[in-house]
Each structure stands twice: as structure tokens, then as C-alpha cells.
Amino acid sequence: MRNPVRLPSLNALRAFEAAARHDTLQGAADELHVTHGAVSRQVRQLEDELGEELFTRQARTNILNDRGRALATKLHDVFQDLAQALEEFHRDGIIPPLSISCEPTLCLKMLIPALGELKRETGLDVKVFAAGGPIDFEKDRIDLAIRREDFRVDQGLHLYPLSDEATGPVVAPMLVADGKADTLFKSVQLHTLTRPDAWKHWLHLTGIKRTRTSKLTFEHFYLALQAAQAGQGAAVASVFMAAGDIEAGLLVAPRRFTRDGTRYVCLSSANITHDDRKRTFCAWLANRMNRTLEKFVEREIVAEP
Incomplete structure (x- = not known):
């Protein structure tokens, strides 16, 4: 019987995959919430365990070599499959409520009053957090963030357009x-x-x-x-x-x-189309916001007496 291959440290594999994807150690450090030095040590550890270098090291930069690029591509697919497997596991069990971060006034004036309608029409349960600006999805345990797109969106995030502002x-x-x-x-x-x-x-x-x-x-x-x-x-x-x-x-x-x-968007750290809850919420909110836009924009508006 063939002996199983001894796997390297999962943390080292994650650090290397992130560094390869961002093309910088600092980008990986920011994503994983560790220091530049910690990522560098993890990558070195992985190279030691594999017995070969994965980067060509130059004076001011590190460049993936061919073997490193091939490994990074396969690891990216592996981590994507792992994330998908965990999402499916949670979907098959007790469905937790969606955690939604929303700009404070929008949360107070639009989202909270509509939660009853959301539950009746979609069956979704949500937890709402009033917050604006940048968001750390992993640290804050947030599924979706509703933001006005008046800033440069992190290219690593997934975006669902909601409505023009x-x-x-x-x-x-x-x-x-x-x-x-x-x-x-x-x-x-x-x-x-x-x-x-x-x-x-x-x-x-x-x-x-x-x-x-x-x-x-x-x-x-x-x-x-x-x-x-x-x-x-x-x-x-x-x-x-x-x-x-x-x-x-x-x-x-x-x-x-x-x-x-400008426009409003939903942001997520994972692919929104792969999560039924996220996709349902975003589609419901986009429909509601665009109905409001159609009703009130570009005409004189006075409340009925």
C-alpha cells in the first residue's frame, strides 16, 4: 500500500497562495491579517518542506517561477473548493441568518423598516449592523456590506449592483x-x-x-x-x-x-452567485430600491395630503 504524502502546513500553503495571487507578500499579509515577516517565514517554511524554491528572489521583489506558478494555480482551486464545501455544509444544516453591514442612515431609514417584508417575501432572516466605510468581512463576520460606490472597490471582493443613487x-x-x-x-x-x-x-x-x-x-x-x-x-x-x-x-x-x-452595491468576500441566501437578498433589495428610484426620481414629489 502506498504511503500517504505528508502535507505541508496549511498556514504555509495559505500564505503562499495569497502571496502568489496578490503578487506581493504585503498583499498577502493584509489579507491574512498578519505581518509581512510572518508571510515571508511561512513561504520559506513551505519551500523548505518541498525542497525547492517557488520564487525567484531579486533585490526589491519576488517573482513566481514556473513551478511556483503551477502550484499556486492548483492551490487556488483547492481553497475555492474547500470554501464551497463549507458553504454547502452550512446550507445543508441549520441556515444561519445573513449578517448585513449597512451605512447607518440607509440602515435606519430603508433597511430596518423593510425587514418584515423581506421575511414574508423571501423567508430570509438577517442581522443588521449599522456601519459605513471599509469592512473586514472575516474579522467582523459579515456576509454582505451595502455601500454607496463612491470609492475604489477592492478587486478581491465580489460585487452585486443594486441601484443608482x-x-x-x-x-x-x-x-x-x-x-x-x-x-x-x-x-x-x-x-x-x-x-x-x-x-x-x-x-x-x-x-x-x-x-x-x-x-x-x-x-x-x-x-x-x-x-x-x-x-x-x-x-x-x-x-x-x-x-x-x-x-x-x-x-x-x-x-x-x-x-x-454613483450607485449602491452589495459587497461580499465570496462569490454572491454561489450562495442562495446572498443572491436572494441582493435581488430582493435591488428590486425594492429600483422601484423607489422609478417612483421618486426626476419629477416633483410632494407627499399626499
């Missing part, structure tokens, strides 16, 4: 009670630190001349929207953040919501 000013009904949209520009402008150029960008997109008026600045959009509801001024907000309040009669949008050239 559209913005416009909203105010309390009392501020446009006379039916004149021009009163909007006499109101205090409510700004946010998260999108400090929202007013400037919307005015540029619509070609409307800017007028001098006082300003108030808030840390987050949900604070600016709350101030708008209280009649303290006008806030430029995402249609997805304001649609619910408009339909409830808490806000009105005397001017157009306008596409601003």
Missing part, C-alpha cells in the same frame, strides 16, 4: 405650505459631515443657482433629516433615506431627486 432637498411640509418651491432656497441649509458637498453637488447637477443662506451641519444624515422634519431647514438627502418619510407625510421634496453618478 439619487439625491434632492427635503423639508418639513410646513415650509412649503404656500406651494412655492422657491421657499426651499430661503431655508437654512442642513449639511452633514458624511457628505459635506451634497448641496453643492445637487445644485451643480440641476443647474440651479446657489443662493446665500445660513447653514447647520450635523454628523450624520439621520440627524439632518430629523432636523428637517422639525422645520429647522432643508437637507439634501438620498431618495432611499427620504422616501419613507415622504410617504408618511413627514417630509416633502419640492424639487427633483437627481441621479448623482
